[in-house]
Amino acid sequence: MDFKFLQELIVPAKTRIILLIMDGLGGLPLEPSGKTELETACTPNLDALAGKSVLGLTQPAGPGITVGSGPGHLAIFGYDPIEYEIGRGALEALGVDFELGPDDVAARGNFCTVDEKGIITDRRAGRIPTDIGRELAELLRTIKVDGVEFFVETVKEHRFAFVMRASGLGDALSETDPLKVGVPTLPVTALNRESEQAACYANRFIKQARCLLADKHPANMITLRGFAKLPHIPTYPELYGLKSAAVAINGMYRGVARLAGMNVLNVVGDTIADEFATLEKYWNDFDYFYMHVKRTDTCGEAGDFAGKVRVIEEVDAFMPRLLALNPDVVIVGGDHSSPAVLKSHSWHPVPVLIHGRYVRPDGISEFGEHACSRGSLGVLPATHVIRIALANAGRITKYGA
């Protein structure tokens, strides 16, 4: 993707684009000859929209590659997820809705158990309840070191997000978790000169944490891994001149959207209905909306085929409300596949439809994996979707004469 080339062709327009993402949308049939979750779902509204759309199957990171939600979203937002990698620590911080700044170094933290010699006996501190994790996080927040600001945010049970904020920190840092018991935790070492200061801050934090937690068995020590800053990503306003907004409930999706320069809207409540209400409320304020539905993925990962079908049907029922807003371009797709039979994310290409007044409709009135495989978009990199949407929204001018 040559952003510079595209950027020079961008022109303003008074059009609105909606990208509706059902997380983990792509699926698999229960039996080889059967239907996928999306094909099983009764989706009269999506099927009708498909008939007026171009269809295809998106690949977030090329053939055979299964992606996490971070790279999956970067891809459907138009960014090469291999070029723009979001490190684990940064994803963990985004996941708890932490507003990670460009200079922040984040890490995934674990409470763990060590014996009197500092030897790890349980890497997860017996999976302490989340409430206890919160209390201990409060304690860790009292740690102060000159020149740096620390943040500790509980994720779940023994997990927390750790962030160091100071200017000029590098993130090439070794992990302290030896990934086995029977050995001590490791010190943080800088893997390049730019990261030496950060290693020093992290080690001083760990030293103080060890003292504060000494009597908090089983959570009497911490490990830190996946140190990472956010990648610098050219934003939607910079690239496309789009006033863009995100309607998403879960932290990570909000975080990736923020990274792309979107305004992350406040959703009151946590249902799909609440998300559609938010879309309607802010409809006049932006010209691009990303909307995220999480539960398709949750069901897929849980192996709940019928549950995933029901979530898709629920989304389908909201489509008339979405279309009543008269968007110029509508994209419906996913960030990756999460087939219930696999109980996990998968590499299978993901159904997508792009609707707009100027698409050349494929005339296939069905939204599903097999229908999309016959669509004129073919199997395409997920990163291409935004370009086609922008073209259909009148936002890309002619190249050359």
Place this chain on the structure above:
Amino acid sequence: MDFKFLQELIVPAKTRIILLIMDGLGGLPLEPSGKTELETACTPNLDALAGKSVLGLTQPAGPGITVGSGPGHLAIFGYDPIEYEIGRGALEALGVDFELGPDDVAARGNFCTVDEKGIITDRRAGRIPTDIGRELAELLRTIKVDGVEFFVETVKEHRFAFVMRASGLGDALSETDPLKVGVPTLPVTALNRESEQAACYANRFIKQARCLLADKHPANMITLRGFAKLPHIPTYPELYGLKSAAVAINGMYRGVARLAGMNVLNVVGDTIADEFATLEKYWNDFDYFYMHVKRTDTCGEAGDFAGKVRVIEEVDAFMPRLLALNPDVVIVGGDHSSPAVLKSHSWHPVPVLIHGRYVRPDGISEFGEHACSRGSLGVLPATHVIRIALANAGRITKYGA
């Protein structure tokens, strides 16, 4: 495109390839569920040929990108149109069939109106009639400056192509048109050291032009913009060992063909019939023919759906004559889409068929956008077409043992 890799595999053969381009071939239906121009046209010969061909949809410069005819042709000729950019000035010169040399710096010229203080009052000199433009071009041709040769070619009304010929000229030059009235024209400034001589020549030309035109109100001054040399492009003879010829009437297409090293044939007359007669006349002299039909695009840009349908039908009627020549490989396609409903070029992928004795036919006896979207070529970069044609013409040998 890795030309070096391909070039090493090229072998000679006694085969002939025809590339028939209907300009702006791709279209859109008038109604979402309707047929495009190509699908509406009655094309028994193209449909029969499609049944013995592989079909697909070409993208000249990637998803969502609308191209001009210059980049559209470069792409279908096999050149990445983003890597090989033809500047505006060079396109203008090619458009009037000027034989632009590799050292020439071309620009788009306008006659304009200035007041006694040199302030622009009309950037187009009241769109003077083309005849007046020709007379004034004659006058400008009298301008002489040591060390450089100038060419002035009328385009239409107030527009002309301007060319400077001298060795070693750079084309990084600022434009003299301020793009608004109420301000004076700007001097040409060199944007790098290599272009300083060219800036000097251009400014001396402009100075003399101002004197010569002083009493020619409303066309009493000129502006120059889009300074550009031709890109250096490896030619068909160099790349493929092809003795190649172009059958085209309009200057720009002839110019781009010349750039690719094709012999531009003299077409007597300006009808499609005249073009086919030219093809037949020279059939034994070359092993690759590019043939260009302009009016599909003209109708598309004019919003004339029925007219575009008729031009396609006219071309279809000539197909038996084309096939009677027994070409080894026939490509029928377009350089870009020009849907009548948009009255402009567009980003929609363009139908293409490749026929030859050794293609694996898709068995789809219809040439149209939807039929091509079901073809085995899928959605492919336009640059790939020449490779597939060369392979089918027995001109690419095996890679590796």
